[in-house]
Amino acid sequence: MEIINLEGTEETPKVILDKDNGIFEISGRSLPEDVRTFYQQILDWLDKYAAAPNPETKFTFKLEYFNTASSKMILDVLTKLEGISGAKVIWYHHDDDEDMEEAGKEFQDIVDGLPFEFKTY
Amino acid sequence: MKYVYELHKTMIANNLILVYEGEFTQDITKSILAMAERNMDAIGELGGVKRKVFSVMVECLQNIVKHSEELNEKDEDGLKNNAIFMLGKQINEYIVTSGNPIRNSAIPNVQAKIDRVNSLDKDGLKELYKEIIKNTEISEKGGAGLGFVDMARKSGEKLHYSFEPINDEYSFFALKIVVPRVE
Numbered sequence: 001m002e003i004i005n006l007e008g009t010e011e012t013p014k015v016i017l018d019k020d021n022g023i024f025e026i027s028g029r030s031l032p033e034d035v036r037t038f039y040q041q042i043l044d045w046l047d048k049y050a051a052a053p054n055p056e057t058k059f060t061f062k063l064e065y066f067n068t069a070s071s072k073m074i075l076d077v078l079t080k081l082e083g084i085s086g087a088k089v090i091w092y093h094h095d096d097d098e099d100m101e102e103a104g105k106e107f108q109d110i111v112d113g114l115p116f117e118f119k120t121y
Numbered sequence: 122m123k124y125v126y127e128l129h130k131t132m133i134a135n136n137l138i139l140v141y142e143g144e145f146t147q148d149i150t151k152s153i154l155a156m157a158e159r160n161m162d163a164i165g166e167l168g169g170v171k172r173k174v175f176s177v178m179v180e181c182l183q184n185i186v187k188h189s190e191e192l193n194e195k196d197e198d199g200l201k202n203n204a205i206f207m208l209g210k211q212i213n214e215y216i217v218t219s220g221n222p223i224r225n226s227a228i229p230n231v232q233a234k235i236d237r238v239n240s241l242d243k244d245g246l247k248e249l250y251k252e253i254i255k256n257t258e259i260s261e262k263g264g265a266g267l268g269f270v271d272m273a274r275k276s277g278e279k280l281h282y283s284f285e286p287i288n289d290e291y292s293f294f295a296l297k298i299v300v301p302r303v304e
Contacts, residue, residue, distance in 0.1 A: 010151060010155070011147070011151060031179050031183070033147035033183075033186070033263060034263055035259060035263055036259050036263065065172065065175060065176070065179075067176075067179050067180065067183065068180060068264075068265045068267035068268055068270075068271045069183075069259060069263055069264055069265045069267075071254060071265065071267065072254055072257055072258075072259055072265040072267070073259070075254055075255075094168070096168055096169060097168070097169070097172065098169070099169075099172065099173070099176075099275065106247070106250070106251060109251070110251060110254070110255060
């Protein structure tokens, strides 16, 4: 399956989606002008991946900042993951960033069929 | 040329560390954010305060970008470029202020949204955030309808606003968000 590997910028996160190596990660900053276009490629990839997923999918979110429009798209990504058996979210937050921790907990509440593990960095 | 000195004094008197007036785009948003970040880094601002100011600034600036685009399409001479953004720094707080023209017909909706946000406490805002994010779709302009809720949550303060009439079609929408310098 194709690999998505996007370098992070000051307005878009780094994205790695690599089925063969079992790496699924969105990290950095997310405040693009057009959130739909940016996240659509991730959602499309997940649709294809969902047809034949690995037995285990540990999806890492290590975000420093995301804007409110991105939060809606992140919820869409999490909702897709909820439908993939064996999927799990590793939600990182900076050890003094309570807002990012709380954001993860709120997503966990909304997408309650998806396991979350919280880690600090 | 006296206005240069007057403007300089006004900025100092109001503790304004950043003022931008003109056209708003995503690239300008990025530049303003980078300047504010550098300024906060230079004085060793607390990480939590920096993140909150950054969040509030992004939502505020991206709101203006969306609205000014609408006016640009209409090519309203004299209106399209007159949005303003300011960042002030006091001993105990940062003050994020923006001002941009909006259609008079849009005022009731904007006012209702802010009044609702201002009527809620911390838990109420959390519930409103969840309610909106579950049901919203990203608009044509790229917004999620969560900006004001997020500004209130990140700042922990009420949002201040006013609408000054410009003409029959437009008013000037001023918004002020206070971010306390405590973690």
